[in-house]
Amino acid sequence: MTEHTQVAGLSTDHLSNIESHLERCYIQPGKLPGALTLVARRGEVAYVKAQGLMDVERNKPVRRDTVFRIYSMTKPITSIAMMQLYEQGRFLLDDPVHKYIPAWRTRRIYKSGVYPNFLTTPASSTMTIRDLFTHMSGLTYGFMQRTNVDAAYRELKLDGSRSMTLEALVDHLAELPLEFSPGTAWNYSVSTDVLGYLVQLLADKPFDEYLREHIFEPLDMPDTGFHVRDDQLERFAACYQYQAGDQFTLQDDPETSPFRRKPQFMSGGGGLVSTIDDYFHFAQALCQAGEFRGRRIIGRKTLEFMCRNHLPRNQDLPGLSVGAFSETPFAGTGFGLGFSVKTDVAKSQTNGSVGEYGWGGLASTNFFVDPVEELVMIFMTQLIPSSTYPIRQELRAIVNGALL
Incomplete structure (x- = not known):
């Protein structure tokens, strides 16, 4: 039996495969500019490694305190x-x-036509707040490029134009038809932006202020917010766009990025920037039943409830999804209140535990929490789109392989 050096029941020798795999397969061949990976178990950080460049044009290496666009990791x-x-x-x-x-x-369902001349039929069900949490609302995203409805989203810039407001988003969505009757199918969508609007409405305070007071300050997340402050600019990563032939080009320069200005549109679906340690504090609070360093952000039973599969008849995504896009592979995966939830390990074809939950972002960032193993993994990089490479599944294979 090989002797292992270990931290919190994880083989540090095996975890070093993360560094060698990313270097050999992604960074050295020029597929990714750089990466930052953190693995923790039982609240203890067992592995954290920065690799490659956060800004290729300025030859700036990735640092542990690099500020990343986390896009849809805003949703949880x-x-x-x-x-x-x-x-x-x-x-x-x-x-x-x-x-x-x-x-x-009075919500109506798309039948035919193009914006603004849609032919519609009445919805057969009423949209509930749970439908917003689970992406079963009938809403969509413009980037899907699948239907005439999402074409209207693109025309109206509903995917998060920084000049939009939450109020204007909700008003525009009221005028557009749904893709399907709420609760009958799953489609990744602006639903979580609508939840951000509801937080603001119910709490009677601006959404960014609410997040700061009730999540970021209690969890010591000083680098997380809807824009990059002047004092963060030196640490702000560039973002890149995949090009054919495993190349990438600059998509968003840190110096001129829209993230440098405080937006009118506080996107609860994809508007935040963060660091790996800030997001670790959030993910670790989830892993510890809602509490981190003595500060509780959510009740234990509420979190258990959120991390159950809320899809009807305990189905997984292939049984309900009408669109092809998700930040997680479909098979063996259900959806809870804001997270994907693993329901069948064998069907998912990636090792792990039933009940593992998490999500990813447009620029290939990703996190998961495995409450069975008390395990947290966070991966940061900046390459659009997130579907470019199967890094998320590869990292799960390596991280789960390190469990002793």
């Missing part, structure tokens, strides 16, 4: 914020959305 944070309000009795999951957004009372 927004979902926790909304469920904090649930714990205060401010809403129920089966409440119709129109109780809070009256203009959404």
